[in-house]
Amino acid sequence: MRTYAAAGRRRAPLLLLAHGAGAGELHPWMERVGRGLAERGVTVVTFEFPYLRAGRRVPDRGPVLEAAFQEAWRAVASSADGRSAAALFAGGKSMGGRIATQVAATGGFAPAPRGVLAFGYPLHPPGRPAERRDRHLARVGVPLLLLHGTRDPFGSPDEMRALAAALPLATLHLVDGGDHSLEAPRRVDPAGAAFAAVLDAAAAWMRQA
Numbered sequence: 001m002r003t004y005a006a007a008g009r010r011r012a013p014l015l016l017l018a019h020g021a022g023a024g025e026l027h028p029w030m031e032r033v034g035r036g037l038a039e040r041g042v043t044v045v046t047f048e049f050p051y052l053r054a055g056r057r058v059p060d061r062g063p064v065l066e067a068a069f070q071e072a073w074r075a076v077a078s079s080a081d082g083r084s085a086a087a088l089f090a091g092g093k094s095m096g097g098r099i100a101t102q103v104a105a106t107g108g109f110a111p112a113p114r115g116v117l118a119f120g121y122p123l124h125p126p127g128r129p130a131e132r133r134d135r136h137l138a139r140v141g142v143p144l145l146l147l148h149g150t151r152d153p154f155g156s157p158d159e160m161r162a163l164a165a166a167l168p169l170a171t172l173h174l175v176d177g178g179d180h181s182l183e184a185p186r187r188v189d190p191a192g193a194a195f196a197a198v199l200d201a202a203a204a205w206m207r208q209a
Contacts, residue, residue, distance in 0.1 A: 001025075001072065003081060004034035004044040013206040014043040014085035015117065016076050018069060018096025021059050024052045029093065029181055033119070033199065040203035043081055047072040065099045070108050077111060089206055091117030091145075094154070094180065098122055098133060105139040115143035115209040117202055120180045123155030123163065137167055144170045145205050147198050149178025173201045 002025055006012035015037065019025050025046035034044040049068050051060045059065065073090065076082045090100040090113045097118030103109055104116050124131045137144070146164060150157045157174055164172035175194050177184035184194040 001045055001047045001075070002034065004038040004046075005081075006038050006041050006043040009041045011084060011086040012041055012043050013087045013089060013114075013209075014045065014076065014081055015089045015091055015206065016069075016073055017044050017046050018072075018090075018092030018099060019046065019048065019052075020092070020094035020096055020120075022057075024048045032195075033093075036196070036199040037203055040199060042203050042206055043085065045072075045076050045081065059095065062099070062102065065095075066103050066106075066108060069099050069103050073103075073109050087114035087206070087209065089113050089115050089117060089209070091119065093119045094122050101140050101144065102136055104142060105136040107141070113142055115145065115206065116140060117145045117147065117205075119147050119198075119202075120152055120182060121146050121148060121155065121160075123159055126153035129156075129159070134163060137163070137170075140167075140169065142169065143209050145202065146170060146172045147175070147182060147202060148172065149175045149180060149182050149184075151177060152180045154180055171205065173198065173205075 019030055025048050030046055037044050049065055091097055092100050100116050148160045160172055164170045175182050178194055182195055182198045
């Protein structure tokens with residue numbers, strides 16, 4: 001596990017952030033989010049699922065991933081950072097965010113998180129919109145922040161708007177031109193302003209939740 005300590009805050013929100021299917025906690029995207037949120041006053045803790053720790057590339061089945069997230073949650077909640085946090089949040093990128101919502105939907109986090117964040121929620125596989133992964137979302141039971149790019153093949157803007165509208169506790173932040181990693185093309189966003197706005201939105205939502 002890695003910790004990105006919040007800058008300049010004695011009691012900061014803490015986010016336990018899970019990685020996506022294809023890369024672990026040391027991926028540049030994860031490090032960028034960890035550092036960026038820490039600069040915005042949020043402590044971030046990352047971890048790796050068992051399949052990556054074992055050197056495998058294919059993700060474990062859902063129950064194994066959920067159990068690993070719960071184990072990491074217990075460790076963080078009982079740590080000094082967790083005990084002193086202003087509030088605890090769970091979240092992840094793509095698959096990691098989906099697993100966070102699945103654990104929350106079954107009441108598997110103890111204590112319950114203040115909210116759940118999904119960076120690029122994989123609503124369905126690309127090109128297969130009928131294979132939805134949203135049946136459990138109505139049971140999450142805590143505020144849910146969906147951060148999603150308008151070019152993300154895992155869910156169109158219209159699909160994500162309809163999804164958020166059907167979930168009373170959900171907030172949707174759409175990234176204009178953003179891909180599955182919430183980044184806009186360099187030719188239109190050379191300074192990375194869109195991604196910075198994602199981090200701004202996530203940090204502000206956690207401070208207000």
